[in-house]
Amino acid sequence: MKVFSKKRDYFELFDKVAGNITNAATVLVAIMEHFTNLENWAGEVHELEEEGDLLTHDIIKKLNRSFVSPIDREDIHALASTLDDILDFIWGTAERLAVFKMKEPRKEAVVMSKELLATVELVHKAIKNLKEKNYARMQEHCIEINKLENKVDRYFRDALGSLFDEVTDPVLVIKWKEIYEHLENATDKCEDVADILESIAIKNA
Numbered sequence: 200m201k202v203f204s205k206k207r208d209y210f211e212l213f214d215k216v217a218g219n220i221t222n223a224a225t226v227l228v229a230i231m232e233h234f235t236n237l238e239n240w241a242g243e244v245h246e247l248e249e250e251g252d253l254l255t256h257d258i259i260k261k262l263n264r265s266f267v268s269p270i271d272r273e274d275i276h277a278l279a280s281t282l283d284d285i286l287d288f289i290w291g292t293a294e295r296l297a298v299f300k301m302k303e304p305r306k307e308a309v310v311m312s313k314e315l316l317a318t319v320e321l322v323h324k325a326i327k328n329l330k331e332k333n334y335a336r337m338q339e340h341c342i343e344i345n346k347l348e349n350k351v352d353r354y355f356r357d358a359l360g361s362l363f364d365e366v367t368d369p370v371l372v373i374k375w376k377e378i379y380e381h382l383e384n385a386t387d388k389c390e391d392v393a394d395i396l397e398s399i400a401i402k403n404a
Contacts, residue, residue, distance in 0.1 A: 219250055
């Protein structure tokens, strides 16, 4: 069954994309907290990533077929692409946990995944505000997204410091460093989404 429907507008599609990302981030937190059956959990995130790809494809296809769009075409394309990037990094994190056959979590990864989820939830709220044209409230959420992204940056630096201090196996260090980088990159992309939304607000307020 195709995800795309001619009756569904851009804002509804973006809301569905953001909800799908929130689901993936929620699963990632569960993975970090339980740390069992990593391949099964990763498979669940992969299904959400594939759904996200279909939704992104439908947004771009709708854009290519439309002569008129409710906001700038460049903003629609950038928002769709950047939201998809968030999901790709979440999937990349889950995939690496499984492929690397990680045996136990690190508390820093659990904290970073929870902060990522909180950031993604704010992205979803901001997308809903975009749909409602509540630009003032949307900008408030964007400010909070930026604050959380800065917070995750600090966690990332602290996590690397602890990793180099506490882990003597160089291969394990490399594995966890890559996982941390994916978590940070996902949060960075949330900030990029906030920047796009703030630009849309300025143009349309």
